[in-house]
Amino acid sequence: xxxxxxxxxxxxxxxxxxxxxxxxxxxxxxxxxxxxxxxxxxxxxxxxxxxxxxxxxxxxxxxxxxxxxxxxxxxxxxxxxxxxxxxxxxxxxxxxxxxxxxxxxxxxx
Amino acid sequence: xxxxxxxxxxxxxxxxxxxxxxxxxxxxxxxxxxxxxxxxxxxxxxxxxxxxxxxxxxxxxxxxxxxxxxxxxxxxxxxxxxxxxxxxxxxxxxxxxxxxxxxxxxxxxxx
Numbered sequence: 001x002x003x004x005x006x007x008x009x010x011x012x013x014x015x016x017x018x019x020x021x022x023x024x025x026x027x028x029x030x031x032x033x034x035x036x037x038x039x040x041x042x043x044x045x046x047x048x049x050x051x052x053x054x055x056x057x058x059x060x061x062x063x064x065x066x067x068x069x070x071x072x073x074x075x076x077x078x079x080x081x082x083x084x085x086x087x088x089x090x091x092x093x094x095x096x097x098x099x100x101x102x103x104x105x106x107x108x109x
Numbered sequence: 110x111x112x113x114x115x116x117x118x119x120x121x122x123x124x125x126x127x128x129x130x131x132x133x134x135x136x137x138x139x140x141x142x143x144x145x146x147x148x149x150x151x152x153x154x155x156x157x158x159x160x161x162x163x164x165x166x167x168x169x170x171x172x173x174x175x176x177x178x179x180x181x182x183x184x185x186x187x188x189x190x191x192x193x194x195x196x197x198x199x200x201x202x203x204x205x206x207x208x209x210x211x212x213x214x215x216x217x218x219x220x
Contacts, residue, residue: 009149042214097154
């Protein structure tokens with residue numbers, strides 16, 4: 001059974017700080033996705049990484065896929081209150097997606 | 110610009126009652142999914158439909174049935190609700206080589 005473990009589970013930081021969230025597995029994934037979910041809403045896709053070692057940037061967010069395609073990280077530079085939410089990674093064979101347990105981020109003004 | 114629409118948004122059932130959760134998408138996606146989200150568990154796949162006319166089990170299918178009514182609609186049925194099925198249910202479409210788009214969820218409580 002493929003599992004995706006995210007760390008940390010909870011993170012509370014001050015506005016302007018940097019942070020990194022991790023998504024780890026013992027299995028290889030053909031691709032990995034990162035989502036952000038806000039209260040009362042469904043997850044919204046941020047990025048998909050496909051190639052081992054790939055780095056993608058989305059404004060202040062930097063996503064990296066591990067060389068072995070078993071892990072990924074999300075780095076946020078100068079966090080803002082608008083970054084508050086639940087961050088989820090997901091991967092797996094086509095259609096049978098596995099989601100991580102999530103990292104709940106709170107950025108304080 | 111609706112995307113994925115789920116109904117109802119909230120529901121309270123008694124143990125043993127049945128109900129159907131509805132989902133419709135207007136993005137012409139072939140694939141649709143049903144997930145449940147529980148605290149500390151992330152999202153878990155219940156069933157998916159890779160294309161119209163096909164359905165397959167996901168990680169946690171027991172106690173549920175699905176119907177892919179047409180390309181737009183994918184419903185989830187609880188035949189005899191149990192307290193363990195209290196959860197937030199999300200429908201999604203897309204996936205494969207496309208991103209998944211999620212609805213806003215149905216919050217279901219079973220007493």
